Amino acid sequence: MAVYTDVGDEALAAFLGDYALGELVAFRGIAEGVENSNFSLRTSSGDFILTLYEKRVDPAELPWFLGLMRHLAARGVTCPQPIAGRDGEALRELAGRPAAITSFLPGVWPRRVRPEHCRPLGEALARLHLAGADYEAERPNALGPQSWRPLLDKSRATGDRLQPGLIAELDAALDRILPNWPENLPRGQIHADLFPDNVFFLRSSGGRDLSGLIDFYFACTDLLAYDLAVCLNAWCFEPDLAFNVTKARLMLGGYETLRKLGRDERDALPVLCQGAAIRFLLTRLFDWVHTPEGALVTRKDPLDYLRRLRFFLAAEGPGALGL
Amino acid sequence: MAVYTDVGDEALAAFLGDYALGELVAFRGIAEGVENSNFSLRTSSGDFILTLYEKRVDPAELPWFLGLMRHLAARGVTCPQPIAGRDGEALRELAGRPAAITSFLPGVWPRRVRPEHCRPLGEALARLHLAGADYEAERPNALGPQSWRPLLDKSRATGDRLQPGLIAELDAALDRILPNWPENLPRGQIHADLFPDNVFFLRSSGGRDLSGLIDFYFACTDLLAYDLAVCLNAWCFEPDLAFNVTKARLMLGGYETLRKLGRDERDALPVLCQGAAIRFLLTRLFDWVHTPEGALVTRKDPLDYLRRLRFFLAAEGPGALGL
Numbered sequence: 332m333a334v335y336t337d338v339g340d341e342a343l344a345a346f347l348g349d350y351a352l353g354e355l356v357a358f359r360g361i362a363e364g365v366e367n368s369n370f371s372l373r374t375s376s377g378d379f380i381l382t383l384y385e386k387r388v389d390p391a392e393l394p395w396f397l398g399l400m401r402h403l404a405a406r407g408v409t410c411p412q413p414i415a416g417r418d419g420e421a422l423r424e425l426a427g428r429p430a431a432i433t434s435f436l437p438g439v440w441p442r443r444v445r446p447e448h449c450r451p452l453g454e455a456l457a458r459l460h461l462a463g464a465d466y467e468a469e470r471p472n473a474l475g476p477q478s479w480r481p482l483l484d485k486s487r488a489t490g491d492r493l494q495p496g497l498i499a500e501l502d503a504a505l506d507r508i509l510p511n512w513p514e515n516l517p518r519g520q521i522h523a524d525l526f527p528d529n530v531f532f533l534r535s536s537g538g539r540d541l542s543g544l545i546d547f548y549f550a551c552t553d554l555l556a557y558d559l560a561v562c563l564n565a566w567c568f569e570p571d572l573a574f575n576v577t578k579a580r581l582m583l584g585g586y587e588t589l590r591k592l593g594r595d596e597r598d599a600l601p602v603l604c605q606g607a608a609i610r611f612l613l614t615r616l617f618d619w620v621h622t623p624e625g626a627l628v629t630r631k632d633p634l635d636y637l638r639r640l641r642f643f644l645a646a647e648g649p650g651a652l653g654l
Numbered sequence: 655m656a657v658y659t660d661v662g663d664e665a666l667a668a669f670l671g672d673y674a675l676g677e678l679v680a681f682r683g684i685a686e687g688v689e690n691s692n693f694s695l696r697t698s699s700g701d702f703i704l705t706l707y708e709k710r711v712d713p714a715e716l717p718w719f720l721g722l723m724r725h726l727a728a729r730g731v732t733c734p735q736p737i738a739g740r741d742g743e744a745l746r747e748l749a750g751r752p753a754a755i756t757s758f759l760p761g762v763w764p765r766r767v768r769p770e771h772c773r774p775l776g777e778a779l780a781r782l783h784l785a786g787a788d789y790e791a792e793r794p795n796a797l798g799p800q801s802w803r804p805l806l807d808k809s810r811a812t813g814d815r816l817q818p819g820l821i822a823e824l825d826a827a828l829d830r831i832l833p834n835w836p837e838n839l840p841r842g843q844i845h846a847d848l849f850p851d852n853v854f855f856l857r858s859s860g861g862r863d864l865s866g867l868i869d870f871y872f873a874c875t876d877l878l879a880y881d882l883a884v885c886l887n888a889w890c891f892e893p894d895l896a897f898n899v900t901k902a903r904l905m906l907g908g909y910e911t912l913r914k915l916g917r918d919e920r921d922a923l924p925v926l927c928q929g930a931a932i933r934f935l936l937t938r939l940f941d942w943v944h945t946p947e948g949a950l951v952t953r954k955d956p957l958d959y960l961r962r963l964r965f966f967l968a969a970e971g972p973g974a975l976g977l
Contacts, residue, residue, distance in 0.1 A: 339765045344857070355857060358762040359694065362683030371682065371694060373760070437696070439681040442662045534667070534678060 336368045336383045338426050346425045349416040350432065352376050363528065366548060368428075371435070378435035380411060383428040388548055390429045393422050395470050396547050397431060399463065399520060406462035408455070409543035411436060438531025438542030444566050449578045451541040452530060453585025456522070456562060459544065460555045460590055463520030472523065472551040474610055476512050480505055482613040486620045493619060494634060501609065504640060508606055513554065513599040521558040524549035526565045556596040559586060560603035563652070564611065564639050572638040576653030583654055597649045604643040604652070612636035659691045659706045661749050669748045672739040673755065675699050686851065689871060691751075694758070701758035703734060706751040711871055713752045716745050718793050719870050720754060722786065722843060729785035731778070732866040734759060761854025761865030767889050772901045774864035775853060776908025779845070779885060782867065783878045783913055786843030795846065795874040797933055799835050803828055805936040809943045816942060817957060824932065827963060831929055836877065836922040844881040847872035849888045879919040882909060883926035886975070887934065887962050895961040899976030906977055920972045927966040927975070935959035 337360075338346075347355055353375030361369040361380070368383040384393060397413040401421075404412050411433035413421035421431050441448050474482075483490075483501055490498045522529075522544065529546045532539045559582070567578040586592070615633035646652050660683075661669075670678055676698030684692040684703070691706040707716060720736040727735050734756035736744035744754050764771050797805075806813075806824055813821045845852075845867065852869045855862045882905070890901040909915070938956035969975050 337765060340762070340768075341766070343762075355762060356760045357758075357854075360685030362685040435680075437679045439663070439666075439678060442660060443664070445663075531680075 335385050336426050336428055338370070338381075338383070342426055346423065346430070347374070349418070349423065350414065351417055352379070352414070352432070372432065379414060379432050380435055381425075381430065381432050383425060383430045384548075385428065388429075392470065393429055393431070395468055396550060397421050398468065399466055399550055400433070400547055402466045403459060403462045408459050408462045409436065409541075410547065411543075411545055436531055436543035436545060438533050440528045440531055442527075444527055444578065445539075446575075446578055446581055447539045448527075448530075448532060448541075449566060449581035450585035451532070451539065452525075452562060452566060453559075453582040453587075454589055455530070455541050455544060456525065456558055456582075457586045457589035459522060460519055460558070466520050469552040470550070472521075472553040474523070474549070474614065475551075475553060476509055476606060479509070479606075479609060479613055482617060486613070486616045489620050490616055493616065494637070497616075497637070500637075501612070504605070504609055504644060507644070508602060508609065511602045512606065513595070513602065516554045516556055516596050516599060517593065518552060519555050520550060521553050521555060522547065522550050523553065523558060523561060525558065525562050554599075554603065555590075556592065556599060557603050557607065559583070559592075560600060560607040563600075563604050564607045564636070568639060572635065572642075574642055574652070579653060597654065600649045600652060600654060601643055601646045604646070605640060608636050608640035608643055612640060658708050659749050659751055661693070661704075661706070665749055669746065669753070670697070672741070672746065673737065674740055675702070675737070675755075695755065702737060702755050703758055704748075704753065704755050706748060706753045707871075708751065711752075715793065716752055716754070718791055719873060720744055721791065722789055722873055723756070723870055725789045726782060726785045731782050731785045732759065732864075733870065734866075734868055759854055759866035759868060761856050763851045763854055765850075767850055767901065768862075769898075769901055769904055770862045771850075771853075771855060771864075772889060772904035773908035774855070774862065775848075775885060775889060776882075776905040776910075777912055778853070778864050778867060779848065779881055779905075780909045780912035782845060783842055783881070789843050792875040793873070795844075795876040797846070797872070797937065798874075798876060799832055799929060802832070802929075802932060802936055805940060809936070809939045812943050813939055816939070817960070820939075820960070823960075824935070827928070827932055827967060830967070831925060831932065834925045835929065836918070836925065839877045839879055839919050839922060840916065841875060842878050843873060844876050844878060845870065845873050846876065846881060846884060848881065848885055877922075877926065878913075879915065879922060880926050880930065882906070882915075883923060883930040886923075886927050887930045887959070891962060895958065895965075897965055897975070902976060920977065923972045923975060923977060924966055924969045927969070928963060931959050931963035931966055935963060 355374055357373040359371050361371055366387045367385050370381040372379045372381045384390065400410050401413055403410050414432040414434065415421045416423060423430055487498055524546065530544055531542045533542045562582060563579055566582065567575050569575055612633050615631045615636060619633055678697055680696040682694050684694055689710045690708050693704040695702045695704045723733050724736055726733050737755040737757065738744045739746060746753050810821055847869065853867055854865045856865045885905060886902055889905065890898050892898055935956050938954050938959060942956055
């Protein structure tokens with residue numbers, strides 16, 4: 332749920348005047364997207380999304396994100412397309428925020444992941460990795476392994492209130508993960524946050540068609556297999572937090588129809604999964620510790636990711652993941 | 655900002671199976687509407703709004719609201735139309751909540767009210783009152799004058815924390831308003847919450863066209879002129895809380911092109927405006943007192959309505975309102 336910045340009438344009218352999109356027909360805030368303010372925008376020429384970038388996004392990085400989305404779409408990855416104004420610029424300012432209009436993607440994100448979603452997800456992820464190969468500008472992963480100990484330090488004082496012994500357990504996990512972190516795997520542009528609410532599907536007669544990927548504002552240049560590790564965390568656990576190996580196999584199988592994993596990448600999957608689990612655990616823990624008690628916003632439970640972390644720490648090699 | 659209840663895939667698919675609306679194309683939460691969960695829903699047959707009714711709405715009253723919307727639309731008032739399922743029923747259940755699909759209205763609500771909005775608003779309000787005349791079922795106004803003292807009592811213990819002396823000032827205001835409350839003015843179906851975010855406009859070549867009214871879930875059977883008093887509160891104050899008599903005259907003028915006010919209604923406008931101001935003040939105060947400190951939801955400032963209340967208490971007769 333998120334509209335942090337609202338947009339005045341005159342400001343919106345002036346903003347739209349810079350585009351050749353026709354007359355404004357409808358404009359409503361969207362209750363999705365945690366980081367930015369999103370609006371569905373209809374004009375006489377179609378449907379669009381208007382995004383105002385809020386403080387968690389560095390304005391200096393926006394050209395990289397928008398450029399990646401444009402690059403990927405030109406190579407067949409369905410993702411929001413930045414719409415340029417009359418002057419050719421897609422990145423503008425509105426209500427004191429950097430702002431962009433992107434194309435509207437049809438589809439619905441899966442509230443409950445089913446096995447049928449996982450093969451198309453794997454295929455789409457591989458397509459993204461291949462399409463990104465010749466996008467040359469790099470963006471370091473600000474939430475990569477170098478960030479995890481400093482992030483833990485910011486929750487150190489009060490994190491154990493969530494669960495006694497939590498901070499010590501996370502220190503021990505980092506002691507094990509960080510020295511094992513692989514350095515020489517294939518790298519490229521990754522999404523890095525491909526959770527179910529960022530993947531749209533349409534129901535077709537044959538099953539479920541993936542209709543697009545959204546929210547590229549954590550995308551960065553990092554190990555390609557780490558993106559798979561994020562998806563194994565985000566898509567392959569049941570509500571009771573049991574790992575569903577069928578979903579994992581379908582996802583990997585879909586991925587490998589387009590891009591074969593190297594042996595080194597397969598071997599690294601357990602530690603990459605441990606790393607992805609602790610990355611989401613640490614940002615959730617940070618939000619938990621720094622959101623006031625009683626606040627009515629939904630704080631995602633960091634302990635969901637502790638269960639995943641423990642599972643992946645116990646897995647000895649990709650075989651233990653069933654892969 | 656509000657999506658209180660999310661909807662699972664299978665539940666949504668099963669729900670849509672009860673309608674003849676074709677295939678699901680898109681489904682997104684809307685960050686507007688304070689009381690219920692709203693989703694924009696696109697199917698192969700068009701655009702709709704799906705509403706899940708949350709706890710502040712009494713399910714037993716939903717047939718009255720939906721019936722009123724149907725009745726008004728049949729008489730030319732543009733408002734959301736309940737869409738019936740294959741069995742003819744518009745009111746169903748989804749995710750454990752009463753739920754209904756209504757038609758999508760184009761338009762944008764005015765973030766900043768301009769004089770051009772006010773005449774069409776007055777006309778639309780009169781049209782609503784005339785069209786409601788033969789909707790015979792009554793719904794008492796649960797937030798009418800009988801409710802104000804009990805509502806104040808619920809904030810009595812801590813309300814002065816917002817502003818010292820507030821509770822005594824509100825007691826004195828009620829002592830003055832309640833004995834003067836008019837009883838014998840024309841009655842009928844009123845919207846009772848026609849704030850700018852419930853009125854959509856489209857920009858046309860000639861100016862601004864009112865494209866529809868939404869959110870009828872405070873509608874009730876009460877004094878018609880009270881609806882005007884709500885709108886005078888909600889539309890005719892500038893950001894610095896100065897009363898804009900030009901806007902008020904345009905609104906009244908628009909209203910009277912379709913329905914002439916009686917002399918008794920005009921004379922009662924000041925006390926009706928006082929009552930409307932204290933009604934919104936009291937519900938905002940209640941929310942203020944009962945929302946935890948530090949919560950990240952927006953609490954509307956009750957004191958905005960204290961300023962309005964004082965203005966209307968100082969107005970001697972409709973002349974002092976410039977009317």
